[in-house]
Structures are given as structure tokens and as C-alpha cells.
Amino acid sequence: MSARVEQRALPGIGVCQDVVTRKGRRIGVLTHRDGHRELVVYDVDDPDAASDTIPLNSDEANALAELLGAPQLVRHLAELQQQVVGVLTEQLPILDGSRFAGRALGDTQARTRTGASIVAVLRQGEVIASPGPSFVFNPGDMMVVVGTREGIDGVAGILRGEED
Known part of the structure; x- marks a missing residue:
């Protein structure tokens, strides 16, 4: 985990x-x-x-x-976050057994459903910046999500299968 x-x-x-x-x-x-x-x-x-x-x-x-x-992109987002009140950056994992492992980012409909954006994916020490809707998640990927507290919590809920 x-x-x-x-x-x-x-x-x-x-x-x-x-x-x-x-x-x-x-x-x-x-x-x-x-x-x-x-x-x-x-x-x-x-x-x-x-x-x-x-x-x-x-x-x-x-x-x-x-x-x-820590990749440069994540550090830059953290610095930017200090300048923008109300916007947060968090890393959320794609766990083994996640219903989104092996599926495309677009399948989450995260931005449409929550307003939060998945701006990067960290995979085995590499940064994949601005993944498109056809990007396929692997178990162990770490999504970098930017949004409000509610939006990020919503994406976490989608990953846990709580938001259908």
C-alpha cells in the first residue's frame, strides 16, 4: 500500500x-x-x-x-501551491487490485466528476507530465492531482470505488 x-x-x-x-x-x-x-x-x-x-x-x-x-515537477507544483490559496496538490496511488489498474485515465472521468485535474503520473521514478485520457494506469502509479480539498477527496473516492 x-x-x-x-x-x-x-x-x-x-x-x-x-x-x-x-x-x-x-x-x-x-x-x-x-x-x-x-x-x-x-x-x-x-x-x-x-x-x-x-x-x-x-x-x-x-x-x-x-x-x-522527488521529481522536479512535484516540487514545482508544491511551490506553486503556496502561492494559490485554496488549490492543493496531492499524490494518490493506483493500488494493486484497483479497478483502474490497466484502464485509461479517461475512464475515471475525474476532472468532469470532481473538477480536480490529474496533472502527472509518477511511475517507477519517472514523471509522465500531462497524461491524456488514453493514458493507461499501472498498479503502483502515483497520480499527482491538483484541485480543491473536495475535488481531491472526490478523486480519492473514485479510486476507492465510492463514487459511481
Whole structure:
């Protein structure tokens, strides 16, 4: 199962993006309104409290992203997102057994049904930018979805088979 990145706005502070590891540890990146970032490691006993934060300058953040395999496009979308209020970017997986594995992007009708756009697909370390409606998903693909909170949640629901 692929990890889901959760994002939340922190009014007056910036945006925090978190992920929960397989072993239940929560880590995140806090991007302040002025652009500086902090790596956040959450407390084991209180997942809402940070046990440690590590300030990162732009070069350090980019180096860490490269070490973790973040493609340039995803990073650019995250930076753009900070400038556009109400528009979010999330990565949603095509899991093994998904009804959309082996099917075309157009079959999801995601944009028509939710208003959110699938702007890229990450596949085995490669970025497929602006996939067309005939693009066929593979299990393990990670869709980069841009839209409102409701739109992204709608795409996630479609992938889970909740939206028919």
C-alpha cells in the first residue's frame, strides 16, 4: 500500500505535509509562508506534537528531496501551491487490485466528476507530465492531482470505488 500525503494549512504559518510510515511514525515538512522549511518528526506518544524539527534551507530541502526521489515537477507544483490559496496538490496511488489498474485515465472521468485535474503520473521514478485520457494506469502509479480539498477527496473516492 502506498503512503498518502496529508496536507493542512496552518493559518499565518504556512502549509504542513505529513505522511505516516508503515510502522506508524508520522513525519512531515512544514513550509512557512516566507518559504523556509522544517522537517518535522512527530512524537510517538502524541502524534500531534513534534518531538523534533530540523530547519532546512532551500539547498538542503532540495538535496533531501533528491535523495528521496522527488521529481522536479512535484516540487514545482508544491511551490506553486503556496502561492494559490485554496488549490492543493496531492499524490494518490493506483493500488494493486484497483479497478483502474490497466484502464485509461479517461475512464475515471475525474476532472468532469470532481473538477480536480490529474496533472502527472509518477511511475517507477519517472514523471509522465500531462497524461491524456488514453493514458493507461499501472498498479503502483502515483497520480499527482491538483484541485480543491473536495475535488481531491472526490478523486480519492473514485479510486476507492465510492463514487459511481
